[in-house]
Amino acid sequence: MKELNVKVVGNREIVPGIYEMDIQLPEDIAFRCGQFVNLSVGDGAHLLRRPFAILFYDRKRRVAGVCYQVKGEGTRLLSEKKEGDGLTCALPLGNGFVIREEERRVALIGGGVGVFPLLSVLEEYKDSDKHFRSYMGFRSAAYVDSFGAYDKRSDFVSVSTDDGSFGKKGTAVAAFFDDYEQAKPDVIFACGPTPMLRALKAGLKERGIKVPCFVSLEERMGCGIGACLVCVCRKEGGAENVRVCKDGPVFEIGEVEI
Ligand SMILES: Cc1cc2nc3c(=O)[nH]c(=O)nc-3n(C[C@H](O)[C@H](O)[C@H](O)COP(=O)(O)OP(=O)(O)OC[C@H]3O[C@@H](n4cnc5c(N)ncnc54)[C@H](O)[C@@H]3O)c2cc1C
Numbered sequence: 001m002k003e004l005n006v007k008v009v010g011n012r013e014i015v016p017g018i019y020e021m022d023i024q025l026p027e028d029i030a031f032r033c034g035q036f037v038n039l040s041v042g043d044g045a046h047l048l049r050r051p052f053a054i055l056f057y058d059r060k061r062r063v064a065g066v067c068y069q070v071k072g073e074g075t076r077l078l079s080e081k082k083e084g085d086g087l088t089c090a091l092p093l094g095n096g097f098v099i100r101e102e103e104r105r106v107a108l109i110g111g112g113v114g115v116f117p118l119l120s121v122l123e124e125y126k127d128s129d130k131h132f133r134s135y136m137g138f139r140s141a142a143y144v145d146s147f148g149a150y151d152k153r154s155d156f157v158s159v160s161t162d163d164g165s166f167g168k169k170g171t172a173v174a175a176f177f178d179d180y181e182q183a184k185p186d187v188i189f190a191c192g193p194t195p196m197l198r199a200l201k202a203g204l205k206e207r208g209i210k211v212p213c214f215v216s217l218e219e220r221m222g223c224g225i226g227a228c229l230v231c232v233c234r235k236e237g238g239a240e241n242v243r244v245c246k247d248g249p250v251f252e253i254g255e256v257e258i
Pocket residue numbers: 036048049050051052053054066067068069070071072073074075076113116117217218219220221222249
């Protein structure tokens with residue numbers, strides 16, 4: 001993990017309320033998909049940095065990209081950043097996703113901003129022999145384009161919207177179970193709101209599906225480096241806790257209470 005001063009080299013609204021920001025690093029850093037950056041919002045009054053998945057890294061230009069949805073004050077401040085502005089960050093943080101050698105067929109299940117860490121998986125494995133089937137869920141059609149640039153990297157893409165304004169009406173988890181017999185994945189990666197991950201966990205259990213499944217949790221965070229315990233969540237079936245920032249954010253779905 002490094003503490004770095006970085007420069008904003010791009011910050012544009014790609015769909016209403018969702019921005020892609022590119023930051024230039026002063027030195028080359030190695031990343032794994034699913035890892036994240038804790039980024040300052042460039043305002044002395046907001047000292048806590050905000051965690052975002054690292055979507056891609058262009059080693060030649062030393063530029064890392066994040067996509068974020070404007071939620072509260074911190075992301076609103078970020079949306080006002082201009083090319084040339086300076087920010088500070090800590091990166092890379094967390095464990096990330098790993099596809100093992102023997103795992104060929106990968107199912108990606110994403111909801112809302114949870115789509116972004118999964119796009120980093122498609123980016124990292126774009127030249128590999130892995131086969132992806134993606135099930136992405138959005139609130140409405142307005143958000144679908146934030147996924148558009150990456151869908152060609154999957155053998156199969158299912159887009160669902162809560163209101164049915166694009167693709168299937170319903171959730172990404174329902175779309176995954178509908179397609180399960182065709183997909184027969186060797187491993188499942190998921191990220192999204194807690195109710196979505198809960199539905200996935202319950203659905204796997206009900207159907208007796210034992211395929212390895214890893215979820216990236218989006219807990220509220222403070223320090224991002226394991227020191228403040230803001231992000232703790234409970235281990236399944238015990239009194240022990242894990243820190244999402246340091247021990248995760250990616251966990252085997254049976255390992256944590258969701
Ligand atoms: C590992 C990880 C990766 C993430 N990746 C992305 C991403 O790629 N794109 C994206 O749009 N969002 C992502 N999020 C969620 C994003 O960090 C929050 O939406 C953002 O911090 C909200 O900040 P705010 O100041 O606008 O909101 P406020 O609600 O005003 O934030 C107040 C405080 O709560 C924290 N907080 C609020 N919501 C979250 C949340 N869901 N997760 C963690 N901390 C939160 C903030 O950091 C801040 O300290 C990720 C979260 C985690 C933990």
